[in-house]
Amino acid sequence: EPEVTQTPSHQVTQMGQEVILRCVPISNHLYFYWYRQILGQKVEFLVSFYNNEISEKSEIFDDQFSVERPDGSNFTLKIRSTKLEDSAMYFCASRLTGGSVGELFFGEGSRLTVL
Amino acid sequence: TQLLEQSPQFLSIQEGENLTVYCNSSSVFSSLQWYRQEPGEGPVLLVTVVTGGEVKKLKRLTFQFGDARKDSSLHITAAQPGDTGLYLCAGHGSSNTGKLIFGQGTTLQVKP
Numbered sequence: 001e002p003e004v005t006q007t008p009s010h011q012v013t014q015m016g017q018e019v020i021l022r023c024v025p026i027s028n029h030l031y032f033y034w035y036r037q038i039l040g041q042k043v044e045f046l047v048s049f050y051n052n053e054i055s056e057k058s059e060i061f062d063d064q065f066s067v068e069r070p071d072g073s074n075f076t077l078k079i080r081s082t083k084l085e086d087s088a089m090y091f092c093a094s095r096l097t098g099g100s101v102g103e104l105f106f107g108e109g110s111r112l113t114v115l
Numbered sequence: 116t117q118l119l120e121q122s123p124q125f126l127s128i129q130e131g132e133n134l135t136v137y138c139n140s141s142s143v144f145s146s147l148q149w150y151r152q153e154p155g156e157g158p159v160l161l162v163t164v165v166t167g168g169e170v171k172k173l174k175r176l177t178f179q180f181g182d183a184r185k186d187s188s189l190h191i192t193a194a195q196p197g198d199t200g201l202y203l204c205a206g207h208g209s210s211n212t213g214k215l216i217f218g219q220g221t222t223l224q225v226k227p
Binding site: 004031033035041042043044045048050055056091093095098099100101102103104105106107108109 | 208220
């Protein structure tokens with residue numbers, strides 16, 4: 001069964017360092033997302049990406065964050081200068097169709113720990 | 116700002132008991148989804164409800180969408196230890212980007 005894959009599963013970094021989280025969405029999907037979940041808190045939307053551009057971003061997704069789809073398969077989230085409060089589980093998700101009904105498929109997440 | 120409030124946040128029950136989890140908002144949602152999340156994994160979709168008043172069943176799980184499309188409930192009949200997990204409701208935001216707004220989740224523990 002097709003699935004969304006994420007790497008790394010866990011990354012530990014020092015405050016101020018750059019981090020790149022990688023995702024391979026399901027191959028024929030067109031819409032891509034990043035969410036994060038701080039320990040004990042709700043899953044929060046970060047950004048949506050369609051047709052090679054950001055279609056929506058949240059207040060969390062400030063200038064320190066960027067996304068890229070460098071080739072036909074990878075979708076990356078970069079945090080330029082990590083802060084302690086960036087520690088969270090980051091989930092990549094993809095879906096085939098837009099609108100308000102289609103299923104969103106999530107990866108297993110990348111746990112980021114900022115020291 | 117669209118918000119979803121889930122209750123209860125934690126629920127610990129004995130095997131065989133019934134339970135209901137609620138998901139409420141002051142906003143209207145075009146659809147609501149229920150996900151289940153296991154530790155160390157991403158959320159997995161259980162069901163999508165679209166029409167006000169809609170009821171969907173998935174084995175022992177019954178999902179209902181409120182008539183005004185502002186609330187939803189998940190009812191589990193005769194809970195089993197395998198039902199243990201985190202249940203999340205999520206609604207599509209008012210934009211058309213597919214963005215999901217999640218509730219804070221309900222952690223369910225079913226003891227044998």
